[in-house]
Amino acid sequence: MAKRVPEGPPPAQVVQKVRLRYTKRGRLRFTSHRDFARAFERALRRAQVPMAYSAGFHPHPKISYIGAAPTGVASEAEFVEIGLQCQVEVETLRKALDQALPDGIDVIEAVAVAAEGAGSLAERMQASQWRVELPGVDPHELEKALEAFLIQPEWPVERLTKDGKRTLDARGPVVRAEAEGTTLNLIVRITVPTVRPDDVLTALASVGGLTYPAVPVASRLAQGPLDGTSVLDPLAADRG
Amino acid sequence: MTAERLRTAYVAGRYGRLRRPRGLRTTGSAVALGSVTAPESLFPKLEALLPKVSKPIQYVGGELNARSKDWESVSVRWALMYPDAYEVGLPNQGTQILYEVLNEREDALAERTYAVWPDLEALMRENGFSQFTVDNHRPVGAFDVLGVSFSTELGYTNMLTAIDLAGFPLHAADRGADDPIVVAGGHAAFNPEPIADFVDAAVLGDGEQVVGTITDLIRDWKAEGQPDGRDGLLLRLAATGGVYVPRFYDVTYLPDGRIGAVTPNRAGVPARVQKHTVMNLDEWPYPKTPLVPLAETVHERMSVEIFRGCTRGCRFCQAGMITRPVRERSIQGIGEMVEAGLNATGFEEIGLLSLSSADHSEIAQITKQLADRYEADRVSLSLPSTRVDAFNIDLANELSRNGRRSGLTFAPEGGSERLRRVINKMVSKDDLIRTVATAYGNGWRQVKLYFMCGLPTETDEDVLEIASMAHDVIRAGRQASGSKDIRCTVSIGGFVPKPHTPFQWAAQASPEVVDERLRKLRAAINADRSLGRSIGMRYHDGEPSLVEGLLSRGDRRVGAVIEAVWREGGRFDGWSEHFSFERWTRLAAASLEPLGVDLAFFTIRERDADEVLPWDHLDSGLDKQWLWDDWQDALSEFEQDDCRWTPCFDCGVCSNMGTDIQIGPTGRSLLPLALASGQLRAPVVAQTRPPAPASDHSHG
Numbered sequence: 001m002a003k004r005v006p007e008g009p010p011p012a013q014v015v016q017k018v019r020l021r022y023t024k025r026g027r028l029r030f031t032s033h034r035d036f037a038r039a040f041e042r043a044l045r046r047a048q049v050p051m052a053y054s055a056g057f058h059p060h061p062k063i064s065y066i067g068a069a070p071t072g073v074a075s076e077a078e079f080v081e082i083g084l085q086c087q088v089e090v091e092t093l094r095k096a097l098d099q100a101l102p103d104g105i106d107v108i109e110a111v112a113v114a115a116e117g118a119g120s121l122a123e124r125m126q127a128s129q130w131r132v133e134l135p136g137v138d139p140h141e142l143e144k145a146l147e148a149f150l151i152q153p154e155w156p157v158e159r160l161t162k163d164g165k166r167t168l169d170a171r172g173p174v175v176r177a178e179a180e181g182t183t184l185n186l187i188v189r190i191t192v193p194t195v196r197p198d199d200v201l202t203a204l205a206s207v208g209g210l211t212y213p214a215v216p217v218a219s220r221l222a223q224g225p226l227d228g229t230s231v232l233d234p235l236a237a238d239r240g
Numbered sequence: 241m242t243a244e245r246l247r248t249a250y251v252a253g254r255y256g257r258l259r260r261p262r263g264l265r266t267t268g269s270a271v272a273l274g275s276v277t278a279p280e281s282l283f284p285k286l287e288a289l290l291p292k293v294s295k296p297i298q299y300v301g302g303e304l305n306a307r308s309k310d311w312e313s314v315s316v317r318w319a320l321m322y323p324d325a326y327e328v329g330l331p332n333q334g335t336q337i338l339y340e341v342l343n344e345r346e347d348a349l350a351e352r353t354y355a356v357w358p359d360l361e362a363l364m365r366e367n368g369f370s371q372f373t374v375d376n377h378r379p380v381g382a383f384d385v386l387g388v389s390f391s392t393e394l395g396y397t398n399m400l401t402a403i404d405l406a407g408f409p410l411h412a413a414d415r416g417a418d419d420p421i422v423v424a425g426g427h428a429a430f431n432p433e434p435i436a437d438f439v440d441a442a443v444l445g446d447g448e449q450v451v452g453t454i455t456d457l458i459r460d461w462k463a464e465g466q467p468d469g470r471d472g473l474l475l476r477l478a479a480t481g482g483v484y485v486p487r488f489y490d491v492t493y494l495p496d497g498r499i500g501a502v503t504p505n506r507a508g509v510p511a512r513v514q515k516h517t518v519m520n521l522d523e524w525p526y527p528k529t530p531l532v533p534l535a536e537t538v539h540e541r542m543s544v545e546i547f548r549g550c551t552r553g554c555r556f557c558q559a560g561m562i563t564r565p566v567r568e569r570s571i572q573g574i575g576e577m578v579e580a581g582l583n584a585t586g587f588e589e590i591g592l593l594s595l596s597s598a599d600h601s602e603i604a605q606i607t608k609q610l611a612d613r614y615e616a617d618r619v620s621l622s623l624p625s626t627r628v629d630a631f632n633i634d635l636a637n638e639l640s641r642n643g644r645r646s647g648l649t650f651a652p653e654g655g656s657e658r659l660r661r662v663i664n665k666m667v668s669k670d671d672l673i674r675t676v677a678t679a680y681g682n683g684w685r686q687v688k689l690y691f692m693c694g695l696p697t698e699t700d701e702d703v704l705e706i707a708s709m710a711h712d713v714i715r716a717g718r719q720a721s722g723s724k725d726i727r728c729t730v731s732i733g734g735f736v737p738k739p740h741t742p743f744q745w746a747a748q749a750s751p752e753v754v755d756e757r758l759r760k761l762r763a764a765i766n767a768d769r770s771l772g773r774s775i776g777m778r779y780h781d782g783e784p785s786l787v788e789g790l791l792s793r794g795d796r797r798v799g800a801v802i803e804a805v806w807r808e809g810g811r812f813d814g815w816s817e818h819f820s821f822e823r824w825t826r827l828a829a830a831s832l833e834p835l836g837v838d839l840a841f842f843t844i845r846e847r848d849a850d851e852v853l854p855w856d857h858l859d860s861g862l863d864k865q866w867l868w869d870d871w872q873d874a875l876s877e878f879e880q881d882d883c884r885w886t887p888c889f890d891c892g893v894c895s896n897m898g899t900d901i902q903i904g905p906t907g908r909s910l911l912p913l914a915l916a917s918g919q920l921r922a923p924v925v926a927q928t929r930p931p932a933p934a935s936d937h938s939h940g
Contacts, residue, residue, distance in 0.1 A: 027283065028534070030296040035534045042304075042532060042586030045617075059618060072291050100586070102302050102534065215288045 011053040014062055014083035014115045018090055019235055020097070021109035022078050028104030029074040029219075036105070037065060040080065043100035049093060052085040066122050067223065070196055075220040076108075077128075079234065081121055087112075111238045124234040125190055127175060127226040130197045132184040136213035142179045145208025149200075150177060157202040170195050170203040176229045187229060278311030282370065283377040289363045297535040298326035299360065301374035304532035305584060307339070308375055309349040315462060316455045318342050318350040319373055319383040319420065321402055323395030324814060326374070329354040330531060331539040333593070334389050334426060337526040338447050348455045351375035351383075355398040356405070358811060358818075364405055371405035380406035384458055386420040387451070388439075390428035393791035394784075394814040396435055399424075400806040403438065410803070412440045412487060417469040423454070423483075430515075430562050431739040431855040434791050434798040436486035440470075441477055443484070444858060445515030445562070446548070448524050450482055475508060484513040484858060491796055491854075497837040499795060499852040512859045515562070517899050521548060522573040529584040541589035541622065542581040544574055546606070550595035551901075553880045554653070555664045555870060556692065558738035559595055562860045564893040566884060567902040571602045571609075575910035578610060582619060589620045597623045598632050599884075601904035607638050609910045615641065628652060628667045633678045645683045647729075650675070651690040654698075655706040661877040662697050669709060673716050676728075681720035686727045687713065693757055694735040694749030694782065696874065703757045706730060707764035711771045718774075729776040730765070732758060734785030738792050740860040742870035744853060747846040748789045751782030783821040787813070789843040790828065795854035798842065800831040861899075863892030 024031060031039070041061060044051055053059035062083030069075040094110035101107065134142065149155060155171040173189040177200070188195050197218035204210040224234035283300075290296035311317070320339055322329030329335065335352065342350035351373035356364065363369070370379035380386055380402065388399050399422075403410055408419040424432050424442040432442035443450050454477060461473045468475070477483040488509045492500035504511060518524055530542060547568040550560040569577075578590055590610060592600075600606065603623075610621055621639045628650045636648055652667050654660040660667055676687045691706055710730050717726045734754050737743045758779050766772040790798060804827040812818035828839045847853065849868055856864070866889075870880060883889055884903060894900055 027287070027300040027302055030290055030300050031534050032295075032297060034536065035297050038536065038540070039304075039532075039534050042588075045586035045588065046583070053618070072296065102304055104302065215291055 010055050011059055012085035014052040014085065016084045016087050017081055017113045017115055017118060018084065018088075018093060019079065019081045019111050019113060019121055019238060020094070020107055021235065022080065022101075023104070023106045023108060024069060024073075024075045024078060025104040025106065026074075028102060030072055031105070032071040033065065033068040036068065036078075037063075039101065039105065043097055044082070046100040047093075047096035049082070049097065050085050050088065052083040064122070067125050067190065067194075069220045070198075073197065073218045073220065077220050077222045077224075079121060079125075079223070083115070109235065111235045113238045118238065121234060124225050124237070125223050127187055127189045127223065127231050128220055129222040129231045130184075130186040130188065130218055131221055132186065132197050132201065132216055132218045134182045134184060134201075134212060134214075134216050137182050137210065139179065139181050141208075141210055142182065142184065142204075145204040145210040146177055146179050146184070148208040149204055150174075152207060155203045155207055157199050157206065159199060159202075166193070168193055168195065168199065170199040174200065175226065187226075187231060189226065190223070278376075279378050279382040281377045282372045282379060285367070285369060286372065286377060289360065289367065289369070292363060293360045294357065295327075295535060298354070298533075299356070299374060301377070303330070303534065305529040306375055306531060307343040307350075309343060311349070311376075311378070314345075314347050314349045315459045316348040316385070317383045318348065318385045318387055318451070318455075319353050319380045320350050321353045321355075321380075321386060321388045321399070323388055323390065323398040323402065324355055325357060325812070326354040326533075326535060327537045328814075330533050330535075330537045331543075332389065332391070333527070333543055333545065334391075334447065336530055337524075338387065338389075338451055339531075340526050340528060341448055342451055342455065345452070345455060347459055351378060353380055353386075353402065355395075355401065355812065361401065361405065361811075369405075370407055371402045381408050381420065383420050384462075385454070386422045388422065388424050388426075389447075390424055390426040392814060393428045393434070393788055394819075395428075396791060396802050397806045397810045397813055399435070400438060400803065401811060411437050413437075415440070415470060417466055419470075421458070421470075421473065421477075427559060427562065428792075430558070430858060430860060431792065431794075432484065432486065432858075433796050433854040434794040434802060436796045437799040437803070439486065440474060441483050441485050443482070443516065444513065444860065446518040447516070448518050448526070450516045453480060454483065475506070478509045478513075481510045482514050482516055485509070486796075489857065497835075497841055499854060501852060502854075502857045512857050514859045514897070515861060517565075517861075517897050518548075519567060519899060519902065521545070521567050521569040521902075525573060525577050525580075528577070528580060530581055530587075532585045532587070539591070540587065541591045542578060542585055542587040543591040543593050544577045544581065545569065545593045546574055546597060546600050546603075547594045547903075550599070551883045552596060552599070553664050553870075553882060555662070555742040555874050556653070556695065556735060556738075557595075558741050561741045561862060563595070564861065564891065565899050565901045566599075568600055568904055570904065570906050571606055571908055571910060572906075574606055575609070582614075582617075588618065589622055590614070591622045591624065593624065596627065598627050598635060602906065603635065605909060607635055611638055611641055613910065628672050628675050633675060633682060636679070636684070637682055645685065647686040647688055648676075648679050648684050649688040649690060652709075653690065653692050654695060654702065655691060655704070655709065656702040658877060659695060659698060659702040661879055662874050663695055664874070664880055666879060669712075672709065673712050676713050677716040677720040680717035680726050683721075685725065686729065687717070688729040688731055689713070691730065691732050692735040693732050693779070694754045694785070696737075696743055696746040698749070698757075700757055700760060703761050704764050706732075706761055707767070710765060710775045711768055714771045714774045724774070727774050727776065729778060732761075732777070732779035734780065734782045736785050736789045736792055739853070739855045740862055740867075742867050742874055744793070744867065745847040745849075745851075745871055748786065748843045749782070750844050751786050754782035754785070780816075784813075784816075784819055786839070786843055787819075787821065787824045790824075790839060793854070794842050797832065797835050797837060800835075801828045804831050859896065861891075861893035861896040863890070863896070866891050 051061040053061055064081040066079040090110040090112045094107050098107040152171050154169045156167050157170045158165050158167050173191045173195045176187040178185045222231045225232045320335050322332045322335045339350050342348050353373045409415050421440045424439045425447050429442045430444055457476045474485045478485040478488050488506055489502050490505045491502050494500045549563040549566040551566055554560055653665045654663050710728050713728045737746045737748050762777055765775050832838050
């Protein structure tokens with residue numbers, strides 16, 4: 001028997017790429033990456049975005065997700081890139097997508113780039129800027145713990161993953177860490193595996209004896225190229 | 241202040257125990273009585289627990305198309321519960337329909353609540369935290385009604401958890417005027433006797449209209465100042481003849497443990513309670529805007545119920561018996577629902593639901609026209625519940641035009657032709673082999689065959705015929721496809737006799753008998769190794785079926801078992817990792833022994849013609865004599881036709897309920913989109929230039 005192939009013409013190619021910055025705010029910070037991906041693909045359909053698709057019996061829309069914040073962590077700076085089969089006006093696209101997504105997942109920027117030669121967005125993501133609210137923490141204890149942490153050349157912490165416990169260095173990738181009352185501001189290089197805010201909190205507990213009377217809430221404020229101790233706009237190069 | 245607002249204010253005090261009225265409302269005016277102010281959202285407290293539980297997204301709400309109404313703007317508030325995990329409960333059609341129907345009313349609101357997983361339950365108990373709705377995180381105890389939809393009896397323990405977490409008494413008899421009315425619905429509510437201690441009321445049949453009746457009665461009762469308290473309201477509900485209030489009926493028992501009689505114990509309560517039937521589905525196009533969750537759930541598609549009811553007459557099938565008569569949605573009604581629903585959700589799949597979808601009088605036109613309409617949008621179609629015949633292969637081919645042809649499922653249900661006559665599932669072995677050969681010949685790689693084990697009159701030989709059928713399927717499939725790369729999966733479930741079916745009198749097979757037959761079947765399938773290796777066999781052991789049997793055909797005495805199991809930690813009984821057969825049997829023995837009955841009494845015992853069944857006072861429309869005659873026909877292997885194509889055989893439903901069959905064909909087609917749905921499909925994202933001609937994009 002002959003192998004079946006899909007009927008009809010092959011799918012249209014990508015003629016335009018759009019890079020989007022979106023947020024995970026409020027209660028929607030509990031959205032996992034998989035949850036977001038499903039919601040995003042449905043939003044593309046509701047907004048009738050002219051997506052380009054891969055070929056085959058199960059065509060997939062051309063979407064690249066870039067380094068998502070962990071479940072439970074809020075973010076002002078998540079990124080995704082989509083491939084379109086025709087040119088669109090990006091601000092109209094942004095508004096339509098924003099409207100099609102639940103409140104809290106807000107599309108706040110859209111930049112069009114050429115289909116070829118735009119460079120990889122993922123490679124520009126060198127560091128993240130985090131703000132961690134630590135309600136109920138004693139500011140002096142926080143300062144002390146931070147000092148004790150920062151003089152270490154490295155500080156291993158354990159993280160519980162699906163595959164068991166894993167040890168990683170929570171100190172090395174930390175570029176900057178400052179306390180401001182009960183708020184902790186961090187700039188952390190994106191490494192493999194990535195050090196997350198909760199790893200730094202675990203380190204502050206083990207190196208400086210810091211305790212957390214209430215559940216800390218972390219937010220990503222920015223991610224992009226690292227310039228000294230600042231995180232730059234990753235879409236600056238595309239704005240032309 | 242409007243009259244409506246005044247009426248709401250009149251029932252002040254109800255929520256005072258949950259929260260103090262807001263400062264603004266405590267001044268001396270009439271408004272001050274408005275302690276019907278919305279209970280405070282529990283979300284800030286919940287938020288602190290969420291980082292500690294698995295899949296927190298299921299508890300936060302905020303789904304696309306969720307409704308959020310102002311608490312104070314309405315007089316009747318429903319909490320709707322599907323008593324299973326969010327991932328199973330959210331897609332439930334019944335709950336979504338009632339959620340929309342109630343929220344469309346000016347005077348009512350509905351919010352949803354689901355069973356919380358044990359990890360969150362433990363944290364909630366530690367923190368004194370109430371069962372909450374996911375819409376606005378309000379405490380369930382603050383609502384007027386807790387409506388629970390039971391597709392299966394295995395959700396009973398989860399209802400008890402929710403009531404207990406909500407903080408009001410587990411037993412209906414102990415509740416006060418200000419506690420929610422607990423109303424059970426869904427198929428399992430056709431015998432709510434096992435949960436009679438815990439529910440205030442039960443409703444049989446279609447819920448769309450009766451939720452309105454209940455809302456009206458509650459609104460008026462509240463407006464009048466709750467006359468005669470809780471019983472006053474329940475009496476009004478019972479007096480409609482369509483709401484069953486268990487406490488208004490006394491049950492007596494004979495010395496041998498059987499029921500003597502079930503009789504109303506006060507005036508104004510009918511001897512029998514009728515089921516509800518919605519006629520003309522086109523007038524009820526719900527859900528119009530289905531919920532789209534962020535969390536992953538078991539079904540993620542735009543489901544349209546293409547008809548309700550089924551008169552195929554399969555004798556084991558409770559759904560087919562209690563949902564009669566057949567009422568089709570028209571091809572145009574279906575087309576409009578699909579179009580509006582896809583636009584509202586962005587789903588990639590359309591599910592055409594019913595008890596036997598290929599039986600819609602215009603199913604070929606519906607599938608072809610939907611496939612044509614949505615081909616370019618990459619929306620796929622699925623058609624669960626299909627029959628075994630060649631027509632269905634054509635349908636399946638149409639549905640998979642551009643999709644991979646992976647698997648097709650057929651349900652012969654019984655292993656031998658004799659047994660299929662007993663259960664009234666008219667499929668000959670030759671037809672089945674011809675059908676699956678066609679499927680393999682059309683490029684389908686896998687066929688799944690569904691059977692039941694433990695059916696009335698079943699012998700080892702009946703079950704062993706499944707093996708020879710599966711062998712023949714593989715032989716025919718290899719020949720038709722010219723390939724050895726095909727598979728057949730035999731999937732087997734244990735049969736549970738259900739109320740309101742001809743098998744309601746039957747003895748359920750014991751788990752030992754079922755498990756032994758399945759062991760022999762496995763050996764017979766593998767006896768021919770060259771064929772056997774293309775055949776997979778999936779089955780569940782017989783133990784959970786026995787407990788399901790107890791809960792299905794139990795009476796009020798079974799309530800003690802449910803409560804004992806729940807008190808010992810029984811939760812999520814539909815999940816094998818949570819279900820404990822040992823616990824159920826041990827506590828059934830302990831709870832039932834003092835009452836002079838046991839697990840066997842309710843399950844493996846055959847009933848006589850004259851026995852009063854626990855659900856006889858609940859009227860599904862089916863004539864008990866007709867059911868008994870059909871049971872006798874089953875035992876003499878005599879088949880019954882479908883009343884859609886042969887004369888009425890007097891099952892009793894239409895004459896008792898004043899209903900009639902509503903089927904096509906209408907001879908119409910899906911309307912052109914411009915006419916059907918106006919502007920709906922105008923593109924939202926403006927294109928700055930028209931799409932280039934196809935040749936520019938071609939891969940060549």
